[in-house]
Amino acid sequence: MTTPAPRPLRIVLAPDSLKGSLPAAEAALAMSAGVTAAAARLGHPAPDVVLAPLADGGEGTLDALLTAWSVEPRTTACHDAAGRARTARYGISAPGDASGLPVRGVLEAAEANGLPLVADLPLDALTATSYGVGELAARLLDDGAEEILLCIGGSATTDGGTGLLSALGARFLDADGEPLPPGGGALMALASIDIGALHPRARGVRWRIAVDVDNPLCGPRGAAAVFGPQKGATPDDVAVLDAGLAHLARVTEDATGVSMLDVSGAGAAGGLPAVLVPFLGAEIVPGSTLVADAVGLSGALAGADLVLTGEGSLDTQSLGGKVVQAVVGNAPEGCAVVAIAGRVQLTAAEVQGAGLAAAFSLATGPTGLDELIREAGPLMEEAAAQVYGVFSAGRLR
Numbered sequence: 001m002t003t004p005a006p007r008p009l010r011i012v013l014a015p016d017s018l019k020g021s022l023p024a025a026e027a028a029l030a031m032s033a034g035v036t037a038a039a040a041r042l043g044h045p046a047p048d049v050v051l052a053p054l055a056d057g058g059e060g061t062l063d064a065l066l067t068a069w070s071v072e073p074r075t076t077a078c079h080d081a082a083g084r085a086r087t088a089r090y091g092i093s094a095p096g097d098a099s100g101l102p103v104r105g106v107l108e109a110a111e112a113n114g115l116p117l118v119a120d121l122p123l124d125a126l127t128a129t130s131y132g133v134g135e136l137a138a139r140l141l142d143d144g145a146e147e148i149l150l151c152i153g154g155s156a157t158t159d160g161g162t163g164l165l166s167a168l169g170a171r172f173l174d175a176d177g178e179p180l181p182p183g184g185g186a187l188m189a190l191a192s193i194d195i196g197a198l199h200p201r202a203r204g205v206r207w208r209i210a211v212d213v214d215n216p217l218c219g220p221r222g223a224a225a226v227f228g229p230q231k232g233a234t235p236d237d238v239a240v241l242d243a244g245l246a247h248l249a250r251v252t253e254d255a256t257g258v259s260m261l262d263v264s265g266a267g268a269a270g271g272l273p274a275v276l277v278p279f280l281g282a283e284i285v286p287g288s289t290l291v292a293d294a295v296g297l298s299g300a301l302a303g304a305d306l307v308l309t310g311e312g313s314l315d316t317q318s319l320g321g322k323v324v325q326a327v328v329g330n331a332p333e334g335c336a337v338v339a340i341a342g343r344v345q346l347t348a349a350e351v352q353g354a355g356l357a358a359a360f361s362l363a364t365g366p367t368g369l370d371e372l373i374r375e376a377g378p379l380m381e382e383a384a385a386q387v388y389g390v391f392s393a394g395r396l397r
């Protein structure tokens, strides 16, 4: 009597990007090659593979949404966090298209204030500005966007969004009525905010901010303390930036009645939401949830046996509103979710507590980050093949 051939497994590949080494779409393709080759080696039928590369509101989100929403990509001139001229991408839907939806504009803040864009310079966390993000937003308003989705994260700035709002016409003034210099380092001198010359359409459109983290604006989990150091902030700079953001929140609350101090996600991208919510009525949405909805993740996951997700660094930040969490949250009952990451900095207890069956890192032996980054594609393929082997043997169920 022959053993019946196993049925093909339905495997969904839903990674985030591995920052600096693999875009999400390439990570998903490498996973696909790995599980398909493993199934062939084991004599199993080819798995039913679904590619669902994701993003979390930070880098890569624009690409995910341009595809999911069929929005037209455009480019425009703006400035990076250090004030250097550059060309950035954004997306806008065609006015009056058949969908009947409002004209929808999408921009990824990191196209202007992104950390990788200033990697060639000594970082200055105190003066880095989000002005360029405001230039992109102004362009969307000029182009006729009626709804703007601002995807934020992966930034070099900690200015509480003051640069952004300045580019839309607001003036952040000191006690002598002089405009503050750019950057979060000057915020303690803020005395008043003049929005008299705000872009005429700025308050007439619907703003949503897709955030990549759920951190608050200030304090030990705030924008400066957690993300300042990766933007070049020394411990003294962190203290200055944290105090400046808290002061900005007080001045803003006095002007608008809206407090941003306890708002989840207000600490994303150096506190960009801190002025956008009170002055423009922007709504904060978790980026990973938004992208998961836009690409139809829950539909893709229906009937899945196994989901592979992953990112560059699986750590405690991954559990604060990131892709991995969105995947676990959308996985159907009985479907195992396994993460493959460049590095895994969670304990087994944390991995299981997060709803993952297991988490594996790409490294196959002692080696340097450079090599891991260079070899990320083949290593991802190999790791996915290993996961397929263990899963199909029934050991991960």
Ligand SMILES: Nc1ncnc2c1ncn2[C@@H]1O[C@H](COP(=O)(O)OP(=O)(O)OP(=O)(O)O)[C@@H](O)[C@H]1O
Residues within 6 Å of the ligand: 016, 017, 018, 019, 020, 021, 022, 056, 058, 153, 212, 311, 312, 313, 314, 317, 318, 322, 341, 342, 343, 362, 369, 372, 373, 374, 376
């Ligand atoms: N191929 C790789 N091998 C080992 N580590 C990697 C690899 N690729 C990226 N990393 C590590 O992961 C880090 C980036 O992590 P990740 O891609 O999770 O982004 P992040 O900055 O944590 O933000 P986000 O979660 O928003 O994407 C890099 O700084 C690097 O240290």
Ligand SMILES: O=C(O)[C@H](O)CO
Residues within 6 Å of the ligand: 058, 152, 153, 154, 155, 156, 212, 213, 227, 267, 268, 269, 270
């Ligand atoms: O830009 C940043 O500060 C981080 O990605 C968190 O949003």
